Amino acid sequence: MGMTITEKILAKHADRDSVKPGDHIWIDADILMTHDVCGPATYAIFKREFGADAKIWNREKVVVIPDHYIFTKDLHAGRQIEQLRVFAKEQNLVHFYDVGTPRYKGVCHVAMAEEGFDRPGQVLFGTDSHTCTAGAFGCFATGIGNSDAAFVLGTGKLWVKVPHTCRFEFFGKKPPYITAKDMILTIINEIGIDGATYKAMEFAGEAVHDLGIEARMTLCNMAVEAGAKNGIIEPDETVFEFVNQRSRAGYDVVTNDPDARFEKVFRYDVSKLIPLVAGPHSPQNGAPVTEAEGTRLDQAYIGSCTGGKLSDFIAAAAILKSGEVKIPTYAVPATVSVEQGLKETLMDGMSVLEILEFAGVNVGPPSCAACLGGPPDTFGRLNHSEVCISTTNRNFPGRMGSKESRVYLASPYTVAASALTGKITDPRRFMN
Amino acid sequence: MLAGKIIGKIYVLGDNIDTDQIIPARHLVYDLEDPEKQKMYGKYCLSGVLDDQAGLPDGRIPFVLPGKTTSEFQIIVAGKNFGCGSSREHAPASLKIAGVQAIAAESYARIFYRNAIDGGFVIPFEVAKSIYRTFKTGETVEIDPQSNLLRNVSTGMTVSLLPLGDAAAILNAGGIFNYARTSHEFL
Numbered sequence: 157m158g159m160t161i162t163e164k165i166l167a168k169h170a171d172r173d174s175v176k177p178g179d180h181i182w183i184d185a186d187i188l189m190t191h192d193v194c195g196p197a198t199y200a201i202f203k204r205e206f207g208a209d210a211k212i213w214n215r216e217k218v219v220v221i222p223d224h225y226i227f228t229k230d231l232h233a234g235r236q237i238e239q240l241r242v243f244a245k246e247q248n249l250v251h252f253y254d255v256g257t258p259r260y261k262g263v264c265h266v267a268m269a270e271e272g273f274d275r276p277g278q279v280l281f282g283t284d285s286h287t288c289t290a291g292a293f294g295c296f297a298t299g300i301g302n303s304d305a306a307f308v309l310g311t312g313k314l315w316v317k318v319p320h321t322c323r324f325e326f327f328g329k330k331p332p333y334i335t336a337k338d339m340i341l342t343i344i345n346e347i348g349i350d351g352a353t354y355k356a357m358e359f360a361g362e363a364v365h366d367l368g369i370e371a372r373m374t375l376c377n378m379a380v381e382a383g384a385k386n387g388i389i390e391p392d393e394t395v396f397e398f399v400n401q402r403s404r405a406g407y408d409v410v411t412n413d414p415d416a417r418f419e420k421v422f423r424y425d426v427s428k429l430i431p432l433v434a435g436p437h438s439p440q441n442g443a444p445v446t447e448a449e450g451t452r453l454d455q456a457y458i459g460s461c462t463g464g465k466l467s468d469f470i471a472a473a474a475i476l477k478s479g480e481v482k483i484p485t486y487a488v489p490a491t492v493s494v495e496q497g498l499k500e501t502l503m504d505g506m507s508v509l510e511i512l513e514f515a516g517v518n519v520g521p522p523s524c525a526a527c528l529g530g531p532p533d534t535f536g537r538l539n540h541s542e543v544c545i546s547t548t549n550r551n552f553p554g555r556m557g558s559k560e561s562r563v564y565l566a567s568p569y570t571v572a573a574s575a576l577t578g579k580i581t582d583p584r585r586f587m588n
Numbered sequence: 589m590l591a592g593k594i595i596g597k598i599y600v601l602g603d604n605i606d607t608d609q610i611i612p613a614r615h616l617v618y619d620l621e622d623p624e625k626q627k628m629y630g631k632y633c634l635s636g637v638l639d640d641q642a643g644l645p646d647g648r649i650p651f652v653l654p655g656k657t658t659s660e661f662q663i664i665v666a667g668k669n670f671g672c673g674s675s676r677e678h679a680p681a682s683l684k685i686a687g688v689q690a691i692a693a694e695s696y697a698r699i700f701y702r703n704a705i706d707g708g709f710v711i712p713f714e715v716a717k718s719i720y721r722t723f724k725t726g727e728t729v730e731i732d733p734q735s736n737l738l739r740n741v742s743t744g745m746t747v748s749l750l751p752l753g754d755a756a757a758i759l760n761a762g763g764i765f766n767y768a769r770t771s772h773e774f775l
């Protein structure tokens with residue numbers, strides 16, 4: 157019987173000819189990623205279980221990227237970064253991207269791609285639920301907790317249950333005002349935030365392969381918002397080109413067998429999609445922007461692994477160049493290279509950064525920042541009962557700060573258009 | 589770990605209780621391995637739940653009383669998709685630190701479920717039918733993992749639990765490390 161990409165990658169890493177959904181298997185990890193919020197506890201568990209002087213399974217396969225609580229005066233948060241330094245030093249880690257050094261990156265999932273750790277056919281674990289972002293490169297990537305990560309640190313292995321795959325096909329030609337964010341919000345709106353629990357979500361179809369790599373990352377990034385174990389896209393030239401420029405580590409191109417079995421197939425005509433806004437307090441609370449239009453806002457936010465990549469800022473700038481924001485608007489580039497890209501990318505003779513600043517946007521340094529609230533002094537955090545529209549991925553109560561605040565999730569176009577008016581606004585009003 | 593019955597007062601919650609409601613992100617800064625600092629996770633456990641959803645059906649019932657670091661409730665009853673959101677193991681850990689032994693929910697988000705079991709924190713039982721609208725915060729419940737039954741001692745109502753399946757072996761061992769030590773050669 158044929159296997160899906162996810163099944164084939166898992167079978168190979170379990171040293172088996174085949175697997176089927178529901179099988180419990182132990183697989184080998186190619187990469188383990190951790191960050192400042194989960195790294196210290198993971199390392200402590202590792203020491204507790206394997207001994208104070210134990211060595212990790214492979215110092216070249218562990219990637220440590222502090223990104224969550226970076227620019228805060230919170231002393232506890234500072235201690236967590238200090239603990240990562242101890243970890244990196246004791247284990248002589250090769251891939252540690254320390255704060256305050258030229259190696260500092262920013263949001264881990266975007267940095268992982270930039271540094272060439274996301275490669276076809278690999279198994280990638282990370283102590284962060286959005287590790288599934290890397291599925292855009294045709295690998296199996298999933299988020300795990302500290303105990304599981306400590307287990308991987310010690311053994312290089314982990315048990316997994318082989319997921320069923322659901323396939324989401326997009327066909328037709330994508331209108332310019334529709335983004336990957338609208339595509340994934342459309343899916344979550346249909347299947348719900350537990351609609352793909354335990355499953356692999358495969359994104360397919362010509363309209364997916366027409367997307368650039370960053371947009372594909374946005375699709376896979378929010379697979380976890382539907383409860384999925386992983387998101388995945390068959391790798392193609394776009395992926396190979398991106399990876400070849402960044403890594404010489406080699407990879408394994410895995411595609412679906414012709415007779416692969418999908419639990420369910422969903423099909424969407426991308427030409428018919430309408431920009432979507434997911435209202436408080438759930439990513440599944442989607443409504444066409446036309447219905448949400450006019451909702452009053454106090455703040456707008458552009459950032460995160462979902463909506464803080466260079467292409468997201470280019471999209472926002474295309475709208476912001478026509479005016480000035482009416483509400484406090486914060487922009488946080490995901491990584492240092494995105495920040496660099498804002499300066500170097502020109503649109504009508506102005507850099508993206510200049511366009512943002514001209515429009516009155518506050519641009520902060522690269523990190524997760526207010527995407528997950530964080531300590532009260534976090535840049536862009538919602539500290540009161542603000543209503544915010546954001547390019548991030550979650551809007552559960554209190555996600556971006558105070559639990560009195562309310563968050564609408566939308567594409568960078570919709571967020572930018574809404575920032576210009578102070579109300580939820582259909583971006584098509586600013587696009588010709 | 590699974591042998592005995594679990595008896596305790598219940599705290600009732602609705603659907604989609606995500607990890608930010610279980611332990612808000614601003615609190616993820618305390619050292620989990622330090623016995624004193626880890627108490628902060630008990631103090632702030634479930635502090636992100638919206639007031640009118642906190643302790644159903646009435647709401648506005650603090651899970652942990654001000655000044656305390658443990659809860660008077662040992663069992664959580666909840667609806668669908670408990671623990672959705674982030675991968676933070678601080679979520680099941682904070683429930684354990686607050687004194688919770690078991691959860692009886694309709695379904696769980698995948699990473700939370702795994703963390704609860706692999707870390708040996710709390711037992712995530714799945715109830716065969718929705719009970720969060722009929723059970724009240726403060727009632728006493730008895731869970732029998734042998735017969736897979738949950739009985740509301742206060743009302744007499746009995747509900748079956750889904751078998752724990754593959755998870756039982758890991759829970760019995762007390763987490764992924766002991767499980768791997770007893771069943772696999774690579775530990």
Ligand code: SF4
Binds near residue numbers: 284524
């Ligand atoms: S940007 Fe937000 S969603 Fe992405 S890793 Fe950081 S906190 Fe998580």
